[in-house]
Structure formats: structure tokens, C-alpha cells
Amino acid sequence: xxxxxxxxxxxxxxxxxxxxxxxxxxxxxxxxxxxxxxxxxxxxxxxxxxxxxxxxxxxxxxxxxxxxxxxxxxxxxxxxxxxxxxxxxxxxxxxxxxxxxxxxxxxxxxxxxxxxxxxxxxxxxxxxxxxxxxxxxxxxxxxxxxxxxxxxxxxxxxxxxxxxxxxxxxxx
Numbered sequence: 645x646x647x648x649x650x651x652x653x654x655x656x657x658x659x660x661x662x663x664x665x666x667x668x669x670x671x672x673x674x675x676x677x678x679x680x681x682x683x684x685x686x687x688x689x690x691x692x693x694x695x696x697x698x699x700x701x702x703x704x705x706x707x708x709x710x711x712x713x714x715x716x717x718x719x720x721x722x723x724x725x726x727x728x729x730x731x732x733x734x735x736x737x738x739x740x741x742x743x744x745x746x747x748x749x750x751x752x753x754x755x756x757x758x759x760x761x762x763x764x765x766x767x768x769x770x771x772x773x774x775x776x777x778x779x780x781x782x783x784x785x786x787x788x789x790x791x792x793x794x795x796x797x798x799x800x801x802x803x804x805x806x807x808x809x810x811x812x813x814x815x816x
Contacts, residue, residue: 683711687807690800691715691722696730701741708745721754723799725792725808729761734770746778755799756783757792759812789813 680697681704693711698704715722734742746756758775760768768785775783786792789812797805 681707681710683707683714685714685718685722686811688801688804689715689718689720689722690796690804690807690811691724692811693724693726694730695726695728698731698738699735701737704738704741704745715752721752723754723796723804724756725796725811726756726758727811728767728771729759731761731767732764733767739770739774743774743777746774746780746783754782755796757786757795758783759786759789759792762787 681693681695683691683693685691691711691714693707695707698707711724758771760771768787771785775785784791784795786795792812793805793808796808800808
């Protein structure tokens with residue numbers, strides 16, 4: 645039987661190999677992977693969130709689901725450190741979903757610091773707009789880890805500050 649021009653695999657269409665008999669393994673993420681986004685609560689009420697490549701609103705929603713699962717057991721307010729240093733640009737639908745989250749999460753979040761890469765001016769403009777439109781003075785955009793520490797540090801205990809420093813250096 646002759647191979648079809650397109651091979652169906654993991655809900656995406658892929659062209660066949662150009663070399664007959666050679667199989668090239670392909671991994672197609674059907675959802676946001678831990679490498680591209682994630683959230684966790686390691687110490688106290690410091691929620692760690694990271695994004696490197698979110699292409700769809702579904703990916704963002706899965707990242708939020710991780711954040712909700714991580715913080716479900718907490719009764720008080722949380723402090724969020726969002727590391728976007730590996731991100732280049734936000735898809736417009738993801739940006740809209742992020743704005744909705746920034747507006748809705750406010751009562752639950754005491755402070756949020758969003759750490760952006762230094763070499764992504766368009767991303768900076770996007771996130772500036774989102775934070776401005778969220779109209780919450782407890783969200784801050786930072787370009788340096790020291791800014792994040794200065795913004796969140798006063799609201800964290802000693803163990804949480806140590807974890808924040810560890811989280812910020814882990815992605816350098």
C-alpha cells in the first residue's frame with residue numbers, strides 16, 4: 645500500500661518523511677507542557693508561575709488550572725511571581741485571556757510580579773497594556789530579579805523570600 649501524502653498523528657497533520665523507510669519520531673504537544681508553562685506552590689503562599697511558549701488560550705487555561713490546583717489548599721491571599729523571561733510574544737487570544745485573569749484574580753492575590761525578558765520590547769508593550777487595563781496597583785512588571793525581590797519581598801516571610809531567590813535564579 646502506498647503511503648498517503650499526509651500521515652495522521654496525535655491530532656495534527658504531518659508531512660511524511662522525505663526519506664522512505666526512515667522514521668523520525670515526532671512529539672506533538674496536545675496541551676501545554678510543563679516546559680512551556682506551569683505553576684506551583686513550593687513554600688508558604690508564594691505561587692510560582694512560568695511561561696515560555698503559550699500559543700493558545702487552552703494552553704493558558706491549563707497553566708491557570710495548575711495554579712489553581714497548587715493554591716487550592718490555601719485559605720489566605722497568595723503572592724505570585726510570574727517568570728516570562730523565556731517568552732517572546734503573546735498571542736492576542738492568550739493576551740485577552742491573561743487580561744481576564746488579571747482582572748478576576750485580584751481579590752485572591754495580594755501581589756503579582758511579572759518578570760519579563762530585557763530583549764522583548766513588544767512583549768513589554770503587551771504586558772504593560774494588560775497590567776494597565778487590569779487597573780490593579782498590586783500587579784507590577786519587572787525587568788530585573790532585584791525588582792521582583794523589592795516588590796514581593798516585604799510581603800513574604802523568610803522562607804518564602806529564600807524560595808523566591810531560588811526560583812528567580814533557576815531560570816537565569
